[in-house]
Amino acid sequence: MSLPLLLAFLGLIAFGAYVQTVTGFAFGLIVMGGVGLSGAVPLPDAAVVVSLLVLVNAAQILWRNWRSAFNRELWLVLASSLPTLIASYALLEWLAADNLDLLRIALGAVILFAAVQLVLPGAALAQRSGDGSFVLAGVAGGILSGLFATSGPPLVYHMYRQPFPIQRIRETLVAIFAVNSVFRVGVVTTSGNLSSSVLWLAALALPSVAGATWFARRWPPSLSPRTMRRLVFLLLALSGLSLALPALVKLV
Template sequence: MIDPWLWLGFAILLAFTIETITGFGSIVIALALGALMLPIPQLLPVLVPLSVIMSGYLTWQNRHHIDWHRLSRLILPLMLTGTITGYLLMPWLGDSGLEILLGCLIVWFAAKELRRMFGGHDARPHGIKTSRGIIFIAGVTQGLFASGGPLLVYALAGIRLDKSRIRATLVTVWLTLNVTLTVLFLLDGRLIANADKIAWYLPMLVIGVMVGDFLHHRLDEELFRRAVYGVLLVTGILLVLRAIL
C-alpha cells in the first residue's frame, strides 16, 4: 500500500506541474487525486495555503491586467458569500457526500472540456441573473473544495475579455478566496495542525513549477490538455463510485 501522504506529495507535484504548463487546475487535480486516498477535509488545509503562494505570485505578476470593475462589482461579492456558505456546509455533508459532489463536479468539468475540444463548441453567454446564480454556486464549490474555477469560468462564458485580463482577474479571485479559506482554517485550528505538512510539500510546488516551465514549450499543449481531462474524468467517476459503493 502507498502511504496516503506520500501519494498526496506526488499529486501536488503533478498538479503544479500541470498548472504551470496549461494555466489551470492545481487545486482541482491535487484534490481529485488526493481524495482517492484521504478525506477531503484533511486535504484542504494543506492544499489551500500552497495555492495561496502560487496565486499570490501570479497575481503580482499580472496585476496590471486585472479587471477591477468586474472583479469588485460582480465576481468577488458573490464568490465570497458562496465560499463562506460552502465552508459552513462542509461538516453537514460528511466525507461521502463531499466525495460524490466533488466527483460529479470533476466529471461535468472534464466531460464539458473534452466535448468542447473534440466538437469545437463555442461558449454561449448567459443572462445576468443566470451568471450571478452560477457565480454564487461557484463560490459554494470554492468553500467546499477550493475548486470554484470550473463553474466560475462557465458563468463568465461569452464575456468579452482578452486572455491577459481574464487570467489576471481569475488568479486575483483565487488569491482572495484562498486567503479567506486559509484564515478560516487558522481560526478553526486546522492550519496550525497541518503546518508541518505544508512545509514538507512546499518543495513539491517549487519543483512542479520548474518542471512545468521546462516542459511548457516542449509539449503539444492541446494533446496534453486532452490527456489531463481524460484522467480527471476517470478520477471523478472513481470518486463517485467509491463513495456510493
C-alpha cells in the first residue's frame, strides 16, 4: 500500500471511530464503504481490520459505562447472531473468490439501507418489543457481521425504536459489536485467514481509533442529532451508490 493510500485509510478509520463514538454505530459501514470505493485493501482483509479495531473503540466506550449494556436484550441478540455469523463468513469467502461484483452490490445495498434508516427512523414504541424480535434482529446482524464485520443496520433500527434510555441503547450496541468482533476474529483465525499483514495494518490504525474515540468523548460535535444524521446519511448514500451501481452495470 502506498503512503497516500495508507494515510487516507487511517483518516477513514479515525472518522469512522469518531462517528461510532457519537452515534453508537457506523464505524464498519464507513470504513468498508471507503475501502470498497478505493480498493486500498481487499474487502475480506478490511473486514478483519474493522473487527479488531471495533474492540479498541468498544473498550474505551465501555470502560466506565458498561453496566447498562449487560441486559436481557444483549444476550438474546448474541445467542442468535453468533451462529449466523459463521455461515455468512463462509459466504463471504465464496463471494470474494469468484463473485466480487456481487459482494460489492451486497455491501452497497447494506450501506444504502443503513443510510435510509438515518433519515426515516421507525416510530418509537410505547412498550418493549417481544424477545423474538431481538432474536430476529440478531440473526440479521450476524449475517452482516460475518459478511462485512458490520452488524449495525438491523440492530440499530430495532434498538433505537425501543423505549430505553439513549445511553443504554448505545452501550448495548457497542457491546454487541465488540462480542461479534471477537467471535469473528476467532472464525477468521480458525480458517487460517488471519495474515500478518492484516495484523500490522490493524496495529498501524490503532492510534487513529484510540485518538478519535477520545476526541469524540471529550469534545462531542456541536451539531444537533438531526444534522449529524443527515451528514452521515449523505456520506453513506453516496458511498453505497458508488459501490453498487458500477458493479450492477457490469453484471447487467
